[in-house]
Amino acid sequence: MTAHLSLGWPxxxxxxxxxxxxxxxxxxxxxxxxxxxFIDYCDYLDFKxxxxxxxxxxxxxxxVVADNDNLILRAAKSLQQATGYPGGAEIWLDKRLPMGGxxxxxxxxxxxxxxxxxxxxxxxxxxxxxxxxxxxxxxxxPVFINGLAAFAEGVGERLQPVSPPRSWYLVLVPDVHVxxxxxxxxxxxxxxxxxxxxxxxxxxxxSNDCQKLxxxxxxxxxxxxxxxxxxxxxxxxxxxxxxxxxxxxxxQAQAALAxxxxxxxxxxxxxxxxxxxxxxLAQL
Numbered sequence: 001m002t003a004h005l006s007l008g009w010p011x012x013x014x015x016x017x018x019x020x021x022x023x024x025x026x027x028x029x030x031x032x033x034x035x036x037x038f039i040d041y042c043d044y045l046d047f048k049x050x051x052x053x054x055x056x057x058x059x060x061x062x063x064v065v066a067d068n069d070n071l072i073l074r075a076a077k078s079l080q081q082a083t084g085y086p087g088g089a090e091i092w093l094d095k096r097l098p099m100g101g102x103x104x105x106x107x108x109x110x111x112x113x114x115x116x117x118x119x120x121x122x123x124x125x126x127x128x129x130x131x132x133x134x135x136x137x138x139x140x141x142p143v144f145i146n147g148l149a150a151f152a153e154g155v156g157e158r159l160q161p162v163s164p165p166r167s168w169y170l171v172l173v174p175d176v177h178v179x180x181x182x183x184x185x186x187x188x189x190x191x192x193x194x195x196x197x198x199x200x201x202x203x204x205x206x207s208n209d210c211q212k213l214x215x216x217x218x219x220x221x222x223x224x225x226x227x228x229x230x231x232x233x234x235x236x237x238x239x240x241x242x243x244x245x246x247x248x249x250x251x252q253a254q255a256a257l258a259x260x261x262x263x264x265x266x267x268x269x270x271x272x273x274x275x276x277x278x279x280x281l282a283q284l
Contacts, residue, residue, distance in 0.1 A: 004049040006120050010042040010276040011112040013103035013269070014143065015171075015237045015244055017164060018206035020193040029139075029155045030184055033195060035206070036140075037149045037164055039171070039269035042276060043097050043105060045072070045112055047120055050088040053080065061095040071137055075110040076117055078133050083123040100177035102238030104140045111144030112277055119284055131157075147275035151198050160198065163273050167246045168253040172228055172266040174220035174241040183239040188213050207235060214240040224264060231256040 017035040024030050055076045072091060079085065091113065097105035114130050117123070125133075127146060134141030139156040150159040183189060190209045214236060215222040221236065224243045228234040232245035232252075247253040253268040260266055
């Protein structure tokens, strides 16, 4: 079965370099304007093609539930159903991204599964068709499928490629899980940031409308921000809990990481405007 193995498919993290909440729609979802950039810090997935239709998932992390609700299995199944593909796959997940941190790990895993299996199964869906499948799994999945840094509107599905500076980031991972659903349901969340055109937004100072609320509710997030902002312009990604500081040089970020208190966790990564997933796909 060696010929059926395909190894080392990256599922990169993303940062929301800014996040504005413009309003709440009638269906309960929120209108957003946000800027996605990938970083070179990834989960990795390996795939083994199977003759039968079964889908199996293995993980290095006990907290990843390999059941039918798992996004990776749901992604694989949705591709099977959309294309009528009769085969299956055994999937191994090397989980490195923190869960519930606002880095998009689950969405990225689902996107990599769709992109990889579409190629390996030779099911022939276009990027747009894959993104349509991905959107049913999560609002962030399409940006990972497209693989380009993007300005996003709507619920995050209307994407316009952009090229923000490829800064170096020190990302801190507070020891707390923040529920995206709870943040967006909270009455105290600001929901009236005016919509602006992309040129205005790209040249303005960047902020996250969810940050104040999350920092007030989660002292761990407030503490991480308070420490990091002493070293670099810093803010939260997504609905948290992770926060990031922006540096021009890798050694600046590494120097700050070296001073990290023992009760804080973090890592250094570089911004990427093209996903490593695209580079892996090009190797086939």
